[in-house]
Amino acid sequence: MYSSLPISSSLHAHLWQSYSDRPVLYFSPKVLHESYQRFLLGFDGLVTYAVKANASSLVLDNLASAGLTTFDVASPAEMQTVRAALPSAVLHYHNPVRSLVEIAEAKRFGVQSWAVDSQTELDKLGALATGTEIAVRLHIPVAGAAYDFGEKFGAGPEQVVALLRRVKQRGLTPSLTFHPGTQCTDPAAWVRYIEVAHAVSQRAEVDLERVNVGGGFAVWRDRQAPDLERVFTQISDCVKALFGEKSPALVCEPGRAMVASAFTLATQIKALRGLRTVFLNDGVYGLLSEFRDLGVSQRYQAWRAGSKLAGPSAAYTVFGPTCDSIDKLPSPLHLPKSIQEGDYLLFSEIGAYSLSLATAFNGYGGCEIVAVTDF
Ligand SMILES: Cc1ncc(COP(=O)(O)O)c(C=O)c1O
Numbered sequence: 524m525y526s527s528l529p530i531s532s533s534l535h536a537h538l539w540q541s542y543s544d545r546p547v548l549y550f551s552p553k554v555l556h557e558s559y560q561r562f563l564l565g566f567d568g569l570v571t572y573a574v575k576a577n578a579s580s581l582v583l584d585n586l587a588s589a590g591l592t593t594f595d596v597a598s599p600a601e602m603q604t605v606r607a608a609l610p611s612a613v614l615h616y617h618n619p620v621r622s623l624v625e626i627a628e629a630k631r632f633g634v635q636s637w638a639v640d641s642q643t644e645l646d647k648l649g650a651l652a653t654g655t656e657i658a659v660r661l662h663i664p665v666a667g668a669a670y671d672f673g674e675k676f677g678a679g680p681e682q683v684v685a686l687l688r689r690v691k692q693r694g695l696t697p698s699l700t701f702h703p704g705t706q707c708t709d710p711a712a713w714v715r716y717i718e719v720a721h722a723v724s725q726r727a728e729v730d731l732e733r734v735n736v737g738g739g740f741a742v743w744r745d746r747q748a749p750d751l752e753r754v755f756t757q758i759s760d761c762v763k764a765l766f767g768e769k770s771p772a773l774v775c776e777p778g779r780a781m782v783a784s785a786f787t788l789a790t791q792i793k794a795l796r797g798l799r800t801v802f803l804n805d806g807v808y809g810l811l812s813e814f815r816d817l818g819v820s821q822r823y824q825a826w827r828a829g830s831k832l833a834g835p836s837a838a839y840t841v842f843g844p845t846c847d848s849i850d851k852l853p854s855p856l857h858l859p860k861s862i863q864e865g866d867y868l869l870f871s872e873i874g875a876y877s878l879s880l881a882t883a884f885n886g887y888g889g890c891e892i893v894a895v896t897d898f
Contacts, residue, residue: 527584528894537893538789538867539829546805546890547789548878551898552585555785555874559589562781565752567759568773569593571615573738574601576778576875581892582785583608595738595776599628606632617700617735617776619644619660619676638700640678645689657690658700658735659683663719667712668704668739669817677701680723687727697729698771702737705779706817708749710757712739717758721765731771734762740780742872745821751780779875786874787898788890792866799839801858803868806843806850809888810873812880819854822871825862832859832866845885871898 531537534549562570571593572586578601583594587609594605597618605612616629617638626648629637639645640660648657662677678686683699690697699720703712713736724731736758741749762770788810794802807815814820825832838855839862856868881888 527581528892530894530896532895533897534787534789534869534893534895535829537895538826541893542789542791542867544791544804546791546810548810548873548890548892549787549789549898550581550874550892550894551785551787551896552581552894553896554898555582555585555782556589558781558784559586559591561751562775562777565755566773566775567755568775569733571595571613571774571776572781573776573778574605575879576738577782577786577878578604579878579892580604580608581894582782582874586781587612595778599625599632602629602632602634615658615735615774615776617658617660621647623647636698639686640676641682642686642689645686651693651695653694654696656696656698656732658698658733659686659690661699661701661716661720661723663701663716665703665712665715667707667709669706670704672702672704680719680726683723684727687724687729687731691727691729696732698733698735699724699731700735700737700774703739705739706741706744707739708741708747710754713754713758714761717761717765730769731766733772733774735774735776737775738777738779740775740777742780742783742875743822744817744872749780781875783872783875786872786877788870788873788877790868790870792862792864792868793844795862795864799837799855800842801839801856801862802842802844804844805887805890806841806845807852808843808845808847808850808884809881810877810890811843811852811870812882813876814852819852819856820870820872822873823856824869825858826867826869827863827865832861834859834861836860844887847884 573595593613615636616634619640636656638658790805841852843850
């Protein structure tokens, strides 16, 4: 376990002694290692990490020290950050739309796998070493995710057939990639994609070197813990059943499910107003930004002086600290009626798309990060 920060004994030890007005993100290297181990043990292929979910050096250093070698990067800036943490990192550039300048930079970084979803983007890559992996990105409509990426990325089956053939003709290594959509709880979404991946490879008469099943693995946002092992098993069983001896190697690139549970956010109530309105020292312009798109996670608790608040609760409208009136959680939080100014709200499973999306609007959005042995 690695941390460049001194490790406090626990979240609660730090919260009651040292919290000073700014939101604190508590980071547990132990929990991050456990998440990585869960993928390593359960997923039948190469486990990579989607850096966009949380590019902090704490996360990258810990994953590298735990043995993770390969990273899904979306930009040259992410490549730079990853290589600072692990100079030998293998880079998968799986953002399928790139400028010529970005392509040139990525080549300097020695990118080893490129996702493409159109002929023009394939052509734009120019000369590549023979055997370079091109992961053709498939999109089909599937249900089961909090939101789908299909409007923006991915080629339909017909186009994937043509792209796979073109990749092979060019002497490059044909693979296939997809993303079932974020916070996807239903294994059927991956299964459907794998069925289509098999069908297009048959039609193209191209053997796939690898199938990258993306991210999209869900984390706990309410009372239901996601069953990742069920997803892993169905992915593996489906590939073996369809492809048999010609089964491609599997790759996954989780962001959210790798990192979310390793962080808990402690916010403080700055003010209570009127009937059931709370002002917090963080909000949708800060570390709670994703709540605006995915809805409010139910993984929160109210605390005061070392005790969890209980008793009858009510729905509270929650505003963040900025002067903007839309700095408001999209739905109320159910909080004990006894809450007071100075109490803390702890949001767990908050490590993904929090630090990476926070803005400095109105001078807020910053936080202290504290490494802990335990939540
Ligand atoms: C290509 C790609 N891979 C992986 C991910 C990570 O997805 P998630 O955080 O849902 O696991 C994303 C998210 O945007 C992505 O675009």
